[in-house]
Every structure is written in C-alpha cells, then in structure tokens.
Amino acid sequence: MHMADALISPAVGGTLWAATAGLLLHSARNIRDTAQGQLVPMMGVLGAFIFTAQMINFAIPGTGSSGHLGGGLLLAILLGPHAAFLVMASVLTVQALFFADGGLLALGCNIFNLGFLPAFIAYPLVYRIIAQSTSSRASAAAIAAAVVGLQLGALSVVIETQASGITELPFGAFILLMSPIHLAIGVVEGLATAAVVAFVRQARPYAMPELSAQSPAPRFARAIFPGLLLSALLVGGAGSWFASTRPDGLEWSLARASRQQGATGLSSTVHHRLAALQQKTAWWPDYQVRTRATPPEALTVKQAEPWPAVAPGTSIAGLVGGTLTLGLATLIGIVLKPRRTAV
C-alpha cells in the first residue's frame, strides 16, 4: 500500500508532509518528556524487527497465498502510539530511501497511512476498547483494529491519489478496487498480529503494557468507537458487496466515467481547491494543472492555449527533442564519470 511519488501532486505531498512533520514533532516531544531512556534503543531495534517480520510469511490455508505482519498496530500495542508512530515513520523512511518503496514526496502520505492511522486511530479507538484481560478478546481486538486501520489506509490512498489528479481512475471505481482487497489484507494482518500478541502474552506477560498497567481506554474513544467500527464495516462490506454483485463494476464505472469525463463530485471539488491553491502558491507563472474534468468556467485562463494540442509538429519536436536530451544527458554522464585510474 505504499504510495509512489509518481502518483501525487506537490500540493498533496506537501500537505501530508506538513501534517506528518507536525505529528513527528509532537511524538518526539512526547517521547522526550516521558524521558524513557531505554525506549531509544528499543524503538530502533523494534524498527529493524518490523523489517524482518515483514519478510517472514505464513501460509493462508486453502489459498496459495501468504500473509505477513504490517507492523503499526503491533508496535502501538507494545510501545504506545507515540513511539509506534516514530518507529513506523523511521521504517518507512528507510524503505523509501533504500528500497525505493514509496517515494520521498509520498513519504508524508505513507507515514500518515501506515503510521498515523494504525497507531493513533485504530489502536486507541478500536484495539484498546475491545482488548481486555482475556486472550480471545485481545485477538478479536487485533483483527478488528487491523481491518479498520487498513480500510482507512486504503480510503486515504484513494483520496490522496484523487486529490492529486494524476490518475484517471474515477473515485468510485478506485474505491471498489482498493476496499475489498484491503479488507482481506486487513484480516490476514490482524490474524498475524493476534498470533504474535497471543504468543507474547503467554511467554512474557509483563512485556505487554496493557496487562501490567490495566489502564482503561480514554473516554472519548469509547464514544467514537461504535460509529467508527460501523463505518469501517459499511465501507468494507459495501465495497465487497458491490464487487460481488457487480462483477463488471469496474467496467460499469468505466462507461460512466467516459460519459461524465472523469471524477466524481467530491474528488473534483477537492482537486479544484488544491489546484487553485497550487496555482496561487506556484513559483512559476505558467503553472497549470490541466484536467479534462475542469468545468468550462474554470478554464478562463487556460482557454488561450487549448490542451491537448494535436499538432504533429509539436509532437515530433517533443519526441525528437526528448530522445536527443536523453542521449545528451547520458553522454554527459559518461564524460563526467571518473576514470578508474583517478582513484
């Protein structure tokens, strides 16, 4: 579920970067204030553990596929939301830098989707409420929290991509594509988390903070919880229902989309707002976000140079020029490369 740089606009990437930076500062301050010195190496080593755990797969019975741990929820259970958020942020940063999993511009989105949502939403609002002293309740809590976290994450990916306006996928079709598959992934991830939690509870009960502290879930969480669970079930359930009753759901939305030229009301207004914001904040005067979904009245500036310009001349110039530029850049690279003897 890693977002890629290629799918988001600077406005969306920047917004999520800012949000994540704020959360990062908040979490870092929280960790520093609680002054748990041993938490520093613990967080680092558990980050490395999450990497490794993501490589170990278990077989899903009856299917050929396999599943593994997501990480955010387990970390929140072990370390609390603030430390879990920092660890997930660091894991995602290292993944973006070293494995090109996600990108630098999309890093804010990824930390939000895979760090904030499980640690600050799914853990306090779902896990803490359901999980009590019995182990079966802890397992149920882990599965429910993983499902909620992943559904929210999938929804967030769709909104971020739509707001960026780079993909042509309509909002509805995209949701139908993402929601059911993430429902399945959520259940699998929940099972994995539950299995690990159950083992640790049995082998070393004092390692589980909620067993040693027995602190009740915050009151506001209890109030929000039923609504959150209901909406997650609705989104997931409705998505799967659509997917099953309309096996041609994608094609159906495809046909509708080609008639209506693009995105639904929500995404297009969001996109317009962001586009307007982007246009205001752009450094470059000729900056334009061109969408075919743009209503005519919003096109006043753009009408001067219609797009797409179907002129063979410009296309060929672009093609030849592009190829030439690539060749030139490669040549510069070869020339700049230090000779072996220069070591």
Next chain:
Amino acid sequence: MALGTWVDFGRLDDLGQLDTAAHRIDARAKAFTTLAFIVTVMSFARHEVSALTPYVLYPITLMSLGRIPAGYLFRKVLVAAPFALAIAIFNPCFDRQPAAAIGTFTISGGWLSFASIMVRFALTVSAALVLVACTGMHRLCAGLEWLGLPRVFAMQLLFVHRYLFVIAAEGARMMRSLQLRAASPYRLSLHVYGALVGSLLLRSMDRAGRIYGAMLARGFDGNIRVLNRQAWRWSDAAFAAGWCLFFVVARMWNLADAVGRLLPTGGAS
C-alpha cells in the same frame, strides 16, 4: 522481500562510503536539491512527457560523479515499478481522446499520461536512490537533523539502519533452523508463525535491553555524537543554487522541445 534484497541493501550502504566528488558535496545541499528536484518534477501537468526529459540530467550527473553503477540503479528502479504501473495502466482505458500525433499515428491522452507517470516515477525514484548512494546514512541523518529533523527521530533512523542486518540475520537463522528440521519445504502455519515471530520479537527486545545497558556503560546521555561534522563550503551552495536554477529554467521552458525544433526534421514536419 528476499535475502537478495538485503545483499542489495548492503551494497547501497557500501556505495555510500565511497569518496568521490559527489560524496564530498554536503549532505544538506544534496538533500535539499533532491527534494527541489522531486517537487519540480511532480509539478508538471499530467500529460507532459518531453519537458521532463531534461531532468534526467540530475540523477545521471550525480550517478556518474559518484561512480554508482547504472545497471545496479536501473534494477532497483525496476523492482519498485509495479505499484506505479498498476495505477498508471488504467489511464489509457479512461482517457481515449487523441492528444498527440506522429505522422498519421495518434496517441491518446491516456497513453501520454501513462508515459508521464512512468517517467516521473523513474526520475523521482532514481534521484532518491542516488542521494542515498552518494551520501550514506550517517551523513544524511546528520544533514537532515541540521535541516530541522527532530533529534529523537534522527537517532531512531540511525538505530533502525544499524540493527537492520543484525535482526534480519537473527530472523534468517531462525527460519533456516526451522527449514532444516522440516522433512519437506515448509510453509509456516499461523500458529507456528506466531511463535516464531513472537520469539524473534522477544529476542529483539532483549537485545535492545542489552544495547541500552552497553550504551549507559559508555556514558550515553541521550545524544549520539557524530565525528567530522561537515563544513558548509561555497561549492555546496553553488551546487544547490546551480541545480535549482536549472530546474526552474527547465520548468519554464520545454528544453527538449527547443532542442527538437533546432533540428531541420523536427521543426519542419
């Protein structure tokens, strides 16, 4: 991710330790320039392809100066491609309006935006990888901290990076011993998975406790001290300013188009 990925990971780390012209540029300058590069590339309109091509100069220059093997980088970019491809591949289905023509052959807007997404993807991913390969994690973290990253988080990044191999090796050992005891190729059931990963988790936590003890014994006071902090030089400022100027120029004018028009064939047809 397979074990091969880890070998690769180690290689990226080794490359970060080299001492070349690209490695000697201040980490802050490189981090800032790379971010400016990515933001500029992503700010283009969604059908743009040719105007993006001049930007390939930045990763290629750093790659050559930093003596990063092109084939290695290319493979890493390729491994990361599936997600962008999976989303971009829908564009040709949704956008079928003709947008460009080469002779009698017309290209739909969807294919143009598909190509645009893939070009952006290759550019941004290679830039990020080249940044790490030319800087190394320690220098990068120090640079990012100077740029405002919270210290706790910078430390966290260094710790994750340091213990990745250690914990991965531990996990690989456990998996190997499990496989050796199994009669046939073994697929983990959920129950065994929970015990295996849970054990790995407990071992990791124990290790963290030992590390903390060792750190305290060596006088750890909450800060990690880095030797030879880089000094900002004029050449670093010139590097950042020069590239940013290039990004802005290439953003305002379609350089590839201009080059194409210089040629008699490109302009005439």
